[in-house]
Amino acid sequence: MATNKFLLTFAICRLIVTVGLTVDPTELLRLGVDGQLSFDPADVERASLDFGFMNQAKPLAVLHPASAEDVARLVKAAYGSAHGLSVSARGHGHSINGQAQTTNGVVIEMSGWRRKAAAAAAQPEEEVEDASRPRVWEKERYVDVWGGELWIEVLRETLKHGLAPKSWTDYLYLSIGGTLSNAGISGQTFNHGPQISNVHELDVVTGKGELLTCSEEKNSELFHAVLGGLGQFGIITRARIAIEPAPQRVRWIRVLYSNFSAFTKDQEFLISLHGQPAPQRFDYVEGFVIVDEGLINNWRSSFFSPRNPVKLSSINADGGVLYCLEITKNYDESTAETIDQEIEALLKKLDFIPTSVFTTDLPYVDFLDRVHKAELKLRSKGLWDVPHPWFNIFVPKSRISDFDKGVFKSILGNKTSGPILIYPMNKAKWDQRSSVVTPDEDVFYLVALLRSALDNGDETHSLEYLKHQNRQILRFCAEAGIKAKQYLPHYATQEEWVDHFGDKWAQFHKRKMEFDPRHILATGQRIFHPPS
Ligand code: FAD
Structure with missing residues (x-):
């Protein structure tokens, strides 16, 4: 114990000398948390990076909390400091x-x-006694989960009871708090709404350090x-999430279109079937754009090959x-x-290229966890940490065909550098009282450009080139009067944030003043000036 204290004091003194802290480090030492306050360079390094791999910012220290009370202790200390x-919750850093x-x-x-x-404790993870494990309430059909829990763990735990959450993201190695701070969307969103529409109750530590239950x-x-809320109002320590009986298997189908309006007409028809009895609708509706040899290069699944080869040249693309x-x-x-x-x-009602039906059948878990398999492949090739x-x-639905012409068929050229998802959602499934911002139409599309930058000598794969294209797309939307909204938004100035929130800005600002008046939380979003 004495040695630990000595090491900690030594690390802090070193920090003071090397970084010239403005913070009185003894404030941190006085916290007295049950978890671990770490100054270990490896912890600090890990917390300084994210999946984007584009920005690095080193914190003064990292807290591994053992409880919601630990989170509250730290935030209260920061509030009084x-x-x-500042204090930033980090889920899985994605x-x-x-x-x-x-x-x-x-x-x-x-x-x-x-x-x-x-x-x-030199123990296997499964054997660690831990009050933070998901707790399934079978009869009530919900599960209580720690805010830092990953969705994959929630799935594993609920499946033991034959149950599972209703609304997902495509990738399950994301934390509950991280996706609920955004929305959490996937092909089930048209029917169940985003993950934020499937929460009964939360425990939250506000920016004043109070631990409150809310619903x-x-x-x-x-x-x-x-x-x-982009982490601006509080840190989620527990979420109570809606669950339903889990199906055993999934029939997974892909069909191709060369005509954009036929494609979007069918997607919009399929999502209009939300709320219909299960036999009369699909359970998941997504889609993607293929502007080059992307079918083969699409890391998100090897669905089409090798047993399902697609001869792209045989299809007359628009x-x-x-x-x-x-x-x-x-x-x-x-x-x-x-x-x-x-x-x-259902397929009879659609207008795809008749020879282009690709079907596979797999257990429900394997379908939900499909992107992780792709991750492992990319990792093995050194292509994940890029x-x-x-x-x-x-x-908005009314402008998606202009977006197709201006972006897919123009700005992007014939190179993608990664998957491009496109699928529609019903705004009625989004609770307008939440902090998230969506376009002002009943139906809107997600377009996701999930591209990796590579340093392989090809300029069109470079980080600068891809970032420039992103800016071009935003400019194109502004000039064409397409009232699009960024999902997982990122802006450099408060003026841009005000524009992003539009009518919701006044409420967002008021809520910030009420729940985090000193602007302590999630400063990495760059919405409010950090505390000084
Ligand atoms: P982090 O990156 O750690 O944090 C994100 C933000 O939330 C930060 O501001 C942080 O301070 C705040 N935060 C974190 N935890 C808490 C908490 N407990 N309480 C309050 N605030 C908190 N999104 C989708 O909607 N659908 C998808 O299909 C999808 N697929 C993805 C696939 C991959 C491979 C990746 C990398 C991302 C994907 N995303 C998807 C985006 C993802 O939902 C967001 O990036 C999300 O924020 C990541 O969760 P995280 O736990 O890593 O959060």
């Missing part, structure tokens, strides 16, 4: 632009406490503020671009008999 200490980073403050590593505790009925202003509709139907072995007829009846200038934008 005379030194402008942001692109430093949203979970901070320099003059502490990063709270919300995920991974179990891993840390297991390593310290539609209780502290409702905080509840709505935090959902889609302006060199093809569109792929991706749909699934969930089923149980007991209902397997009717699944073929149900799918057949810069990711990802760009996500919501485009």
